[in-house]
Amino acid sequence: MKNKFRRIMAASLAAAMTISMLSGCGGTSNSTEEEKKEEKTETDGGGNAESSDKLKIAFVPQLIGIPYFTAMEEGGKKAAEDLGVEFLYTGATQASAAEQVKIMDSLIKQGVDAISLSVLDSSSTNPYIEKAQEAGIPVYTSDSDAPDSTREFYVAQALDEDLGRTLMDRLAAQIDGKGQIGIVSGESTATNLNTWISFMEEQQKEKYPDIEIVDIRYTQGGSSEQALKQAQELMTRYPDLKGLVAVASSTIPGVAQAVQQEGKAGQVKVIGYGSPATVKPFMDQGVMEESILWDAYELGYLTVWAGKMAAEGKEFEEVNEIEGISNPVKWDAEKKILLLGEPLIINKDNVDDFNF
Amino acid sequence: MKKIAFSIAKSRTKFLLLLFVVEMVVLSLISPYFFSINNLVQVTQFGAALTLLSLGESLVMIAGRDGIDISVGSAMSLSGVLFGLAVMNGCSIFTATVITLIGGILLGTVNGLLVAAAKVPALIATLGTQYIYGSLALYLTGGIPISGFPDSFKALSLESTFGIPNQILFVVVPVTFVVFILVYKMKFGRRVYLLGTNPEAAKYTGIREKQIRMCVYMLAGLLAAVSAIINNSWLMTARADAGSGMEMQAITVAVLGGIGVAGGVGHLGGVLIGVIIITMMNSGLQIANVNSIWQLATLGFILIIAIILNHMMERFVANVEKSRK
Numbered sequence: 001m002k003n004k005f006r007r008i009m010a011a012s013l014a015a016a017m018t019i020s021m022l023s024g025c026g027g028t029s030n031s032t033e034e035e036k037k038e039e040k041t042e043t044d045g046g047g048n049a050e051s052s053d054k055l056k057i058a059f060v061p062q063l064i065g066i067p068y069f070t071a072m073e074e075g076g077k078k079a080a081e082d083l084g085v086e087f088l089y090t091g092a093t094q095a096s097a098a099e100q101v102k103i104m105d106s107l108i109k110q111g112v113d114a115i116s117l118s119v120l121d122s123s124s125t126n127p128y129i130e131k132a133q134e135a136g137i138p139v140y141t142s143d144s145d146a147p148d149s150t151r152e153f154y155v156a157q158a159l160d161e162d163l164g165r166t167l168m169d170r171l172a173a174q175i176d177g178k179g180q181i182g183i184v185s186g187e188s189t190a191t192n193l194n195t196w197i198s199f200m201e202e203q204q205k206e207k208y209p210d211i212e213i214v215d216i217r218y219t220q221g222g223s224s225e226q227a228l229k230q231a232q233e234l235m236t237r238y239p240d241l242k243g244l245v246a247v248a249s250s251t252i253p254g255v256a257q258a259v260q261q262e263g264k265a266g267q268v269k270v271i272g273y274g275s276p277a278t279v280k281p282f283m284d285q286g287v288m289e290e291s292i293l294w295d296a297y298e299l300g301y302l303t304v305w306a307g308k309m310a311a312e313g314k315e316f317e318e319v320n321e322i323e324g325i326s327n328p329v330k331w332d333a334e335k336k337i338l339l340l341g342e343p344l345i346i347n348k349d350n351v352d353d354f355n356f
Numbered sequence: 357m358k359k360i361a362f363s364i365a366k367s368r369t370k371f372l373l374l375l376f377v378v379e380m381v382v383l384s385l386i387s388p389y390f391f392s393i394n395n396l397v398q399v400t401q402f403g404a405a406l407t408l409l410s411l412g413e414s415l416v417m418i419a420g421r422d423g424i425d426i427s428v429g430s431a432m433s434l435s436g437v438l439f440g441l442a443v444m445n446g447c448s449i450f451t452a453t454v455i456t457l458i459g460g461i462l463l464g465t466v467n468g469l470l471v472a473a474a475k476v477p478a479l480i481a482t483l484g485t486q487y488i489y490g491s492l493a494l495y496l497t498g499g500i501p502i503s504g505f506p507d508s509f510k511a512l513s514l515e516s517t518f519g520i521p522n523q524i525l526f527v528v529v530p531v532t533f534v535v536f537i538l539v540y541k542m543k544f545g546r547r548v549y550l551l552g553t554n555p556e557a558a559k560y561t562g563i564r565e566k567q568i569r570m571c572v573y574m575l576a577g578l579l580a581a582v583s584a585i586i587n588n589s590w591l592m593t594a595r596a597d598a599g600s601g602m603e604m605q606a607i608t609v610a611v612l613g614g615i616g617v618a619g620g621v622g623h624l625g626g627v628l629i630g631v632i633i634i635t636m637m638n639s640g641l642q643i644a645n646v647n648s649i650w651q652l653a654t655l656g657f658i659l660i661i662a663i664i665l666n667h668m669m670e671r672f673v674a675n676v677e678k679s680r681k
């Protein structure tokens with residue numbers, strides 16, 4: 001009797017274990033399969049599902065889930081479809097150099113054919129750029145550069161100099177070329193933001209002696225709340241402030257909200273490098289008149305196009321006519337910069353023409 | 357077969373080993389790149405900081421009286437910043453390391469004093485110090501990450517020896533070894549466990565609770581400092597937010613590893629396997645190009661499923677044994 005009972009128990013335990021293992025394992029594989037499917041639609045260049053023989057071009061954005069990088073992803077996907085390559089768009093949900101490093105490591109292990117990244121903190125990612133190159137994978141930067149790295153080239157949205165100077169020109173026009181202005185930036189290590197700021201300062205020194213840049217504030221990870229606080233503080237400390245520059249796209253909502261809360265819409269002009277979708281509500285409310293940017297969709301397209309060229313070991317022409325990109329793309333062989341074009345000025349009239 | 361099933365059900369460590377094998381199979385099926393020895397060994401580098409933090413966290417939890425250390429993440433950030441500042445102000449890497457380790461112990465001491473001497477509940481005390489340490493780190497850096505370490509500093513976390521990442525071979529493995537000896541071969545460990553199982557009984561056996569509890573928090577602080585240095589070398593940057601969120605990961609791993617929240621329960625071996633499971637999973641999903649939005653969800657999923665399964669099996673075994681008697 002006792003024996004029988006034990007046998008039954010043992011059998012049911014074994015059954016329970018099998019079931020539990022199956023459910024545990026089934027659960028994971030189910031979810032991962034789903035993810036895989038999703039991933040496939042995402043990575044597929046629109047062609048066949050079996051695309052292992054296609055060139056794999058990877059792009060590591062600063063973070064995923066924001067309209068700007070999603071627009072780049074869309075552009076990249078379109079390019080992959082047109083060019084017959086596979087596009088891997090892999091980023092973390094937070095802007096973190098540590099996550100970028102992990103992602104690059106996994107891309108190296110997958111043996112992709114080219115890696116591009118939008119640099120967050122060059123001191124952290126530079127060693128991994130070298131690691132990838134040691135593994136024979138060409139690495140290039142796109143959207144944000146690391147000039148001090150060994151990257152092959154940089155796919156630039158617009159020249160940093162043009163972006164910085166244009167912004168200062170537009171802001172100066174809005175405030176009649178005089179008064180105090182403050183700057184709210186993102187991460188203090190973000191090379192692209194810092195370069196723009198330095199060209200703003202240069203333009204101000206050269207052309208607008210009556211404008212004074214009172215302070216440059218940084219926010220960790222370009223957080224909107226911190227931007228709001230910094231902007232409030234700047235307005236409190238400098239009551240005569242005429243303009244605020246929100247350098248990182250993600251700081252625009254915070255800065256614009258701060259101005260609105262103070263009831264200074266129109267009085268303190270807000271300008272920045274914001275995507276049309278980001279700035280639209282603030283343009284409607286009259287807090288912002290203009291935003292300076294570029295076409296992120298085309299930048300994504302160009303990134304993948306350039307990746308294919310790099311993977312195939314081809315050189316760029318001095319001027320490249322690329323189907324899918326509206327303007328010819330210039331190649332600066334000396335600085336190794338592939339240039340998308342002139343900065344785009346977004347205002348009330350064209351803000352609805354873009355979907356990022 | 358039955359015996360194996362029973363022993364797996366009874367021990368969290370063995371159960372986790374099984375889970376680990378299942379995970380390996382699943383991940384290898386998802387991506388052909390995942391399962392190579394070289395990759396598996398290299399992946400461990402991503403778990404280096406987490407291993408040390410979760411060992412400290414687990415000890416605090418084992419020592420009982422609702423012990424928990426929420427400040428380990430901030431302590432890691434702050435010690436990392438200390439290290440960065442020391443190097444930038446002309447200290448050699450060695451001197452900076454000594455300063456940082458002392459700093460880590462001090463941060464742990466503050467926690468220990470609050471919890472053991474001032475009798476502030478651990479959750480509140482370390483929640484408070486979490487904010488304080490985090491703010492201090494931000495204040496010291498002004499929010500600006502410190503970079504510009506000498507190139508030789510890369511040797512610690514960006515290079516490998518015999519294919520094994522240096523920080524694992526030369527730091528994590530030896531440190532873990534020492535911690536295991538301390539906990540499982542010396543009186544200290546037995547006291548920590550006894551304190552967690554039954555603090556009143558511990559008192560009567562002459563264990564000085566305050567002292568042990570202080571030591572446990574100091575150890576957690578020291579381990580946080582070590583992980584900070586590894587992390588600095590890995591990213592070649594000292595950031596004020598380097599450890600943010602790490603405390604939650606450390607607690608997650610400890611719980612997954614079988615450390616009881618009430619104290620006195622669980623083995624550090626389980627915690628180690630927990631770290632490996634989580635690290636491998638993150639890396640495996642990354643290699644399979646799974647969107648990182650899903651990686652977090654998968655982590656939660658594994659945690660809950662693992663704990664529920666393990667509890668179910670434990671109860672089952674208990675029932676069987678009872679009826680056998």
